[in-house]
Amino acid sequence: MATSGPEKVSWVRIRLWRAVLLGAFLLLWEMATRRGWVDPFFVSQPTVLAAQIFDWIRTGFILRHLFVTMQETILGFLLGTLLGVAVGFTFARWQTLAHIFDPLMVALNAMPRVVLAPLFILWFGLGLLSKVVMVVSLVFFVVFFSTYTGIREVDRDLVNNARILGAHPRHMIRHVLLPSALTWIFASLRTSVGFALIGAVVGEYLGSHEGMGYVISYAESMFNATGVLAGLLVLMAAVIAIDVALKRLDARFSYWKPFPK
Amino acid sequence: MTRDDRRGRITLERVTQRFALPREGREFTAVQDVSFDVGGGEFVSIVGPSGCGKSTLLSLVAGLAPVTEGRISLDGQPVEGVNPRLGFVFQRDAIFPWKTVAQNVGLPLLFRGVDADSARPRVAEWIARIGLTGFEGYHPHQLSGGMRKRVALAMTMVYDPEIVLMDEPFGALDVQTRNLMENDLLEIWAQLRRTVVFVTHDLEEAIALSDRIVVMSASPGRVKAVYPITLPRPRSVTEIRFHPDFGRLYETIWKDLKDEVRIGYERTRKGLVG
Numbered sequence: 217m218a219t220s221g222p223e224k225v226s227w228v229r230i231r232l233w234r235a236v237l238l239g240a241f242l243l244l245w246e247m248a249t250r251r252g253w254v255d256p257f258f259v260s261q262p263t264v265l266a267a268q269i270f271d272w273i274r275t276g277f278i279l280r281h282l283f284v285t286m287q288e289t290i291l292g293f294l295l296g297t298l299l300g301v302a303v304g305f306t307f308a309r310w311q312t313l314a315h316i317f318d319p320l321m322v323a324l325n326a327m328p329r330v331v332l333a334p335l336f337i338l339w340f341g342l343g344l345l346s347k348v349v350m351v352v353s354l355v356f357f358v359v360f361f362s363t364y365t366g367i368r369e370v371d372r373d374l375v376n377n378a379r380i381l382g383a384h385p386r387h388m389i390r391h392v393l394l395p396s397a398l399t400w401i402f403a404s405l406r407t408s409v410g411f412a413l414i415g416a417v418v419g420e421y422l423g424s425h426e427g428m429g430y431v432i433s434y435a436e437s438m439f440n441a442t443g444v445l446a447g448l449l450v451l452m453a454a455v456i457a458i459d460v461a462l463k464r465l466d467a468r469f470s471y472w473k474p475f476p477k
Numbered sequence: 478m479t480r481d482d483r484r485g486r487i488t489l490e491r492v493t494q495r496f497a498l499p500r501e502g503r504e505f506t507a508v509q510d511v512s513f514d515v516g517g518g519e520f521v522s523i524v525g526p527s528g529c530g531k532s533t534l535l536s537l538v539a540g541l542a543p544v545t546e547g548r549i550s551l552d553g554q555p556v557e558g559v560n561p562r563l564g565f566v567f568q569r570d571a572i573f574p575w576k577t578v579a580q581n582v583g584l585p586l587l588f589r590g591v592d593a594d595s596a597r598p599r600v601a602e603w604i605a606r607i608g609l610t611g612f613e614g615y616h617p618h619q620l621s622g623g624m625r626k627r628v629a630l631a632m633t634m635v636y637d638p639e640i641v642l643m644d645e646p647f648g649a650l651d652v653q654t655r656n657l658m659e660n661d662l663l664e665i666w667a668q669l670r671r672t673v674v675f676v677t678h679d680l681e682e683a684i685a686l687s688d689r690i691v692v693m694s695a696s697p698g699r700v701k702a703v704y705p706i707t708l709p710r711p712r713s714v715t716e717i718r719f720h721p722d723f724g725r726l727y728e729t730i731w732k733d734l735k736d737e738v739r740i741g742y743e744r745t746r747k748g749l750v751g
Contacts, residue, residue: 376541377571379559381585381632391584395575472575472616 260442268446278450284427285416286454288344292351293412299352300359301401305393307360308367325357330418337423347419347427354415358408359401366400367393399473402466409458417451483517484552485562485639485672487538492547494533506697507533511547513691513700517639518670522683524734525693525701526741531676532568534698535642538674539565551640561589564638566646570625572617572632578604579613581628585636603631607661623654630658634665640672648677659686659714667711680734684726685714692733695741702733 242262249256256264272278307314333350340346370393378392420429428451435443492511495504508530515521523531537544538551540559549556551563572581582603586596604610607627617625626646633641647655663686666673677683683690687706694701708720717723 371571373567373569373571374573376536377565377567378584378588379541380539380563380565382559382561382588382636384588387588391573391576395573473618 256441257439258441260445264442265446265449268442269449272446272450278431281426281428281431282450282454284344285413285420285429285451288347288351288416288419288427289409289412291344292348292415293355293409295348296352296355296412297359297401297408300356301363301397303356304360304363305367305397308364308393314364321357321360325361329353329415333419333422336419342423342425347416347424350419351412351415354411355408358404358411362400362404363397366397369400370396399470402469405466406459406462409462410455413451413455413458483670483672485517486552487515487640487672487674488548488550488553489513489534489538490548490550492534492537492549493545494530494537494542495545508537508693508698511693511698511700513703515672515674517552518672520666520673520675520686520688521691522675522677522687522689523691523693524677524680524683524730525698526695526734526738527678528696528741528745529693529737530696530698531678531693532644535565535644535674535676538640539563539642560640562639564633564636564641566629566633566641566643568645568648570617570622570629572625572628574617577614577616578609578620578628581617582631582635585632589636599635603635606665607631621654623650623658626650626658627661630662630665634669637669638671640674643673643675645677646675647682648679655682656715662686663712663714680727680730681718682714684708684723684730685712685717690730692730693737695737696744701737702730704730 245259246262248254249259249261269278307317329350332353333346336346336349336353340349374392374396375388378388383391416427417429417432420427421433422429424430428447432444432447435441435447490512493509494507496507498505511534523534525531533542536542538549538556540556540563544556551560573584576584579600583596583600586599591599601610604613607630609624609627609631612620612624617628620628629646647658650658659682662673675683675686684706690704690706692701692704693699704726706726708717708722708726
């Protein structure tokens, strides 16, 4: 897949380069702070960061907070996706409805959710619910728009062929519209999972007593750069893990496509 | 049995189809005053320049769109919506990419409520007939263009429609594959004797396959002439071209067609066809 162009890509070499660059960066960082070129109070230190993360894992502190964040992310993601698919599907089937609500959807989607977060916390409290609502408000639109497009853009020939072959409306949904929309939904899945995690963390950051957002916000209020950076690193690792899992899932669901990525 | 009391007769009476072109604020007449009959079990080709409404005509017969003016009937019954006794092979392969070969071929039976046990042998029979035994579990993207076309053909034939409409079905295939598939089609047609209406812009293909050829004029499409093709059957599309009458027929029909093709081409160039 990555063999386009005259030069043949060597993955061993690429991995080696990545490791070397990362190592050099960490080394420079460590040296700069140890030699006093930069104050570790502002940028922390790789060894201190590693020790902090190790300590968090050993005491189980970070797992508890990570679990809370994941719970909000997954719950909000599932609800948002379900709602997005349902509404997207309904609007695609009943155009009048879509036309009526079009300005509303566009307006709602245009609202910056980060600014809405304090309102959600005001309405739904400091706990799980306000974060889930926040996540849903982000995920819903991504999934809604891709489902809507997916169903509107179904190959006309396929729909006509299904009609000729004798498909009833329920057959059409099950065998033509949904499978076709599924590719679009999956294409947006990785985006919406990213949004879900952002929603949960921002919600926690602005008002909560647990979760990764809270951990980062607390460290910030203590002027603890190590805590903030360690929290971010843990989040980063979580996002990468989820992304890898989703890539596998996508490949499994798009077995019928020429080049599953 | 004469061809007029076989099932699968198609009658077109003064069929006119217009589309609104809202952006240009006018109407576009795709076909105008088209009348002809197709007998039961007959193989009729429609030829004409691109943009003459051949495909439109087929989708009207299929009931995919309502007729603006005139009447189309199948065995005397006016067409109102999609008819389950009719099959359609599309120009692009409209097979379902998320289904395997066997699932694709079995789909019309599933839609018709045929239970899985009685569907299985019929699906297997048609897969064997199109030479794809062993490929049952493949997905369309793993097949060649010719194989996909075969799946589309099997999918249409598996429910045994009385009328088969084909819209330039082999247009995208290379010449060798195309000739093989034309021969397969002729063989299937000879065995089952279903009515076939075959749209093509390739006059040689039309002559080799058909009992009759309807020549359409450039847009708006009208029937310019109808030619009976009296070449002997059974035919092989590769050999029938050397029959002494083939060249004569080609010359006669081409004389009619050539002016229309030129007019059609000029119009397309000027952007007059919507």
